Amino acid sequence: MNVIALPIFVPLLLILILLVVKQTRWAQWISILGSTVLLFISIILFSGLKDTGIQTLNMGNWNAPFGISLVLDYFSALMLVVSSLIMFALSVYSVYFMGEEQKVNKFYLFFFSLTMGINGAFLTGDAFNLYVWFEVILISSFVLITLGKSKEQLEGGVKYLALNLIGSLFFLAGLGLLYGKTGTLNMAHLAEILRESEQPVYINSSAALFFMAFGIKAAVFPLFFWLPASYHTPNITVTSIFAGLLTKVGVYAIIRFFTLFFVQDQAFWLNLFLVIAGLTMVVGGMAASTHYDTRRILSYHIISQIGYMIMGLGIYTPLAIAGAIFFTLHNMIAKTNVFLVSGLINRVKGTFYLKDVGGLYKQNPLLAILFIIPAFALAGVPPISGFFAKFILIKAGIEDGHFFISAVAIGTAMLTLYSMIKIWNEAFLKKAPEDKESKYESKGLVFGEVFPSIVLGAASILMGLFAATIFAFTMEAASQLLEPGLYIESVLKGINP
Amino acid sequence: MEIVLAILVGVLYTAGVYMVLRRSILKFIIGLIFMSNATNLLVFISSGVVAGEPAFVGSEPVDANALSDPLPQALVLTAIVIGFGIVVFTLALKYKFYEATGTDDLDQLKKTDN
Numbered sequence: 114m115n116v117i118a119l120p121i122f123v124p125l126l127l128i129l130i131l132l133v134v135k136q137t138r139w140a141q142w143i144s145i146l147g148s149t150v151l152l153f154i155s156i157i158l159f160s161g162l163k164d165t166g167i168q169t170l171n172m173g174n175w176n177a178p179f180g181i182s183l184v185l186d187y188f189s190a191l192m193l194v195v196s197s198l199i200m201f202a203l204s205v206y207s208v209y210f211m212g213e214e215q216k217v218n219k220f221y222l223f224f225f226s227l228t229m230g231i232n233g234a235f236l237t238g239d240a241f242n243l244y245v246w247f248e249v250i251l252i253s254s255f256v257l258i259t260l261g262k263s264k265e266q267l268e269g270g271v272k273y274l275a276l277n278l279i280g281s282l283f284f285l286a287g288l289g290l291l292y293g294k295t296g297t298l299n300m301a302h303l304a305e306i307l308r309e310s311e312q313p314v315y316i317n318s319s320a321a322l323f324f325m326a327f328g329i330k331a332a333v334f335p336l337f338f339w340l341p342a343s344y345h346t347p348n349i350t351v352t353s354i355f356a357g358l359l360t361k362v363g364v365y366a367i368i369r370f371f372t373l374f375f376v377q378d379q380a381f382w383l384n385l386f387l388v389i390a391g392l393t394m395v396v397g398g399m400a401a402s403t404h405y406d407t408r409r410i411l412s413y414h415i416i417s418q419i420g421y422m423i424m425g426l427g428i429y430t431p432l433a434i435a436g437a438i439f440f441t442l443h444n445m446i447a448k449t450n451v452f453l454v455s456g457l458i459n460r461v462k463g464t465f466y467l468k469d470v471g472g473l474y475k476q477n478p479l480l481a482i483l484f485i486i487p488a489f490a491l492a493g494v495p496p497i498s499g500f501f502a503k504f505i506l507i508k509a510g511i512e513d514g515h516f517f518i519s520a521v522a523i524g525t526a527m528l529t530l531y532s533m534i535k536i537w538n539e540a541f542l543k544k545a546p547e548d549k550e551s552k553y554e555s556k557g558l559v560f561g562e563v564f565p566s567i568v569l570g571a572a573s574i575l576m577g578l579f580a581a582t583i584f585a586f587t588m589e590a591a592s593q594l595l596e597p598g599l600y601i602e603s604v605l606k607g608i609n610p
Numbered sequence: 611m612e613i614v615l616a617i618l619v620g621v622l623y624t625a626g627v628y629m630v631l632r633r634s635i636l637k638f639i640i641g642l643i644f645m646s647n648a649t650n651l652l653v654f655i656s657s658g659v660v661a662g663e664p665a666f667v668g669s670e671p672v673d674a675n676a677l678s679d680p681l682p683q684a685l686v687l688t689a690i691v692i693g694f695g696i697v698v699f700t701l702a703l704k705y706k707f708y709e710a711t712g713t714d715d716l717d718q719l720k721k722t723d724n
Contacts, residue, residue: 241685241688244689245688245692248692248696251696252695252696252699255699255703256699259703259706262706262710263710264710264711264721265721267703267706267707267710267711268707268711268719268721270703270707271635271703271704271707271719272719274699274700274703275638275642278642278646278696278700279630279642279645282642282645282646282649285646285649285650285653285689286649286652286653288653288685289649289652289653289654289656289682289685290652290656292653292656292657292681292682292685293655293656293657293658296657296679298681298685
């Protein structure tokens with residue numbers, strides 16, 4: 114099935130086209146068109162999965178485990194659909210929010226190389242290939258975060274770059290050790306070898322290096338400091354892309370690796386995950402509550418929500434993994450959306466600082482509605498997506514006897530609600546401060562600016578209304594992850610080395 | 611041979627960590643170069659070093675265990691190329707940062723924290 118390489122090749126094609134396009138207007142149309150095509154491709158791939166089961170493709174006709182395999186199972190397909198949806202929304206958003214001084218054409222080049230890296234990371238079935246996609250993501254994000262010349266942006270860029278580079282060194286060292294021990298880097302082959310191995314000590318050195326690497330990408334508790342130091346500096350479009358997608362690629366890799374082949378010493382790893390999940394949730398949530406810049410509040414929130422995903426992995430029952438996947442999908446959409454809305458607030462009021470805005474509810478009721486949907490989704494108010502995501506995770510926690518982490522999760526939901534209510538009160542309900550009002554002339558919004566937010570808001574609501582359908586898909590994904598026999602078999606296809 | 615390379619990896623990591631913890635951004639980048647080369651060497655020796663037996667499979671059947679494993683070498687090649695690109699980018703970023711702020715001191719980078 115060659116179709117599953119399309120999510121990687123279409124962005125590559127778009128990069129080549131955009132290299133020769135000089136006019137900004139053309140580049141914008143091409144990118145909107147391209148991301149629409151990508152969205153359709155990923156939906157078609159996803160809907161085809163029901164009939165065909167796990168799909169694989171051996172690149173260059175080298176048989177697995179010798180060549181690079183691409184693998185599409187339910188987990189990667191779900192992530193692919195949601196990330197394509199976000200990329201579509203952002204390609205529209207960038208038309209209005211990437212300023213002229215930020216070299217719009219170059220932005221689109223790296224926008225699509227980021228897309229290519231993310232899609233590649235979701236699709237690949239080879240650990241070294243995953244490293245390469247991570248580097249593609251990393252380099253494109255370096256360029257995106259430093260597009261622009263302000264001092265803060267460069268400073269944020271330096272911090273982002275430093276910690277992420279160290280993270281990828283951990284990844285490479287882990288790969289080297291793993292190859293030395295097993296002699297393969299194909300994930301299915303690794304699973305076949307390592308699931309029979311009963312020497313946890315022997316494998317734990319690699320597992321620890323991988324956990325450090327993915328932990329830095331995913332911004333879990335002691336490794337997250339690059340995120341709040343850099344995410345509030347670039348253009349809001351870039352921040353929204355990063356917020357919605359980058360950390361979640363790290364989470365994806367952790368879930369993939371620790372369900373597929375690092376399963377020897379679960380007594381240690383799962384407890385570590387639970388501890389880290391609890392700390393990530395609480396520290397992120399508390400730090401968010403002390404800030405008044407919307408972008409900083411929301412950046413800390415990303416960290417807090419990563420905790421829930423790791424919690425699902427730490428509980429490690431089918432229901433919990435399904436909950437973690439559901440939560441990741443919901444969070445990608447809602448988080449991007451809330452950043453988009455903070456960009457809209459900035460467009461209307463000219464600032465991200467909450468104390469300087471106010472009275473938006475009267476001034477622009479549509480904006481209030483657009484904010485309240487992702488905010489309620491993040492806080493977990495029924496019937497929007499976040500409620501079901503948290504409900505599944507907490508139910509799984511209680512069923513499996515993890516009462517403490519479930520209590521922490523509920524407490525963190527309150528912290529989230531507090532932060533969202535703070536933004537709501539400060540930006541929408543309170544009267545606009547009079548001394549600031551005169552300096553900036555309030556602007557109205559055109560339809561194109563709010564359209565991406567409407568799309569993502571509708572997606573959040575639909576995810577809540579059709580929670581049962583989506584939950585069935587995530588359950589399917591979780592069962593494929595927890596019983597990887599099918600995965601291994603469909604990649605290796607009868608080759609028994 | 612492996613033991614020498616293993617010691618070299620250790621020395622490079624030590625030097626790299628020391629440089630990364632210094633205050634200057636340029637020294638930080640030099641530290642990163644040390645560490646990335648240490649990691650490349652680590653990958654290179656992961657499957658053992660076989661001297662003088664390149665993995666060139668001709669028409670005659672050979673004992674696969676006597677040959678050196680070509681895959682880590684291919685992996686290292688990829689990693690070196692990626693490392694090059696990243697070092698160039700960090701140096702360019704450092705230059706741009708120096709132009710904008712006039713400082714090379716990591717302790718001055720406090721504006722975007724907390």
